[in-house]
Structures are given as structure tokens and as C-alpha cells.
Amino acid sequence: MKEGERALDVGSGSGYLTVCMALMVGETGLAVGIDHITELVEFSRSNIQRDKPALLESNRLKLVGKYRSYFWIKYSMDWLLRGHTN
Numbered sequence: 001m002k003e004g005e006r007a008l009d010v011g012s013g014s015g016y017l018t019v020c021m022a023l024m025v026g027e028t029g030l031a032v033g034i035d036h037i038t039e040l041v042e043f044s045r046s047n048i049q050r051d052k053p054a055l056l057e058s059n060r061l062k063l064v065g066k067y068r069s070y071f072w073i074k075y076s077m078d079w080l081l082r083g084h085t086n
Contacts, residue, residue, distance in 0.1 A: 001024035001029075007078065008032050012034060013044065014043060014044050018031050018044065018061060027060065
């Protein structure tokens with residue numbers, strides 16, 4: 001990933017990899033984390049707010065829950081990361 005690219009993290013869970021992607025795509029990029037479990041979206045939002053609030057404040061990182069899960073379609077993405085759980 002490089003500066004200015006857009007990345008989508010499907011099944012973002014705690015938000016750890018979404019933050020990693022946001023840092024890799026830099027200030028002109030965008031990382032979107034999406035998870036169908038509302039509690040995980042809120043958990044990741046609180047983690048990021050505590051450790052890297054500038055990512056949320058600058059809109060370089062967005063978190064999306066199940067009720068808005070198609071929000072990210074309006075963005076073209078350069079990268080897609082799909083999490084896997086058993």
C-alpha cells in the first residue's frame with residue numbers, strides 16, 4: 001500500500017489492521033473498516049479514539065457497521081482485506 005490509495009477491511013473486528021492500513025495509505029488515502037457486529041465496530045472505534053484519534057478526526061479512517069454496510073461502495077478501492085473467522 002502507498003500514499004493516497006484506498007483500502008477496505010472487511011470483517012475489521014478490533015480495528016487493528018484497519019489502523020495499519022490507514023497509516024500505510026497516509027494522509028491522502030482512506031481506510032474503511034466494516035464489520036457486521038455492531039459491538040465490534042464500537043469497540044474498534046473506542047480503541048482508535050484512545051490510541052490514534054487523529055485518524056478518525058481527519059477522516060482517513062472510517063468504520064462501518066451492518067446497517068450501513070454498503071456505504072463504502074461509492075468509493076473505488078485499491079486494496080481489499082477480508083478477515084476470516086471460524
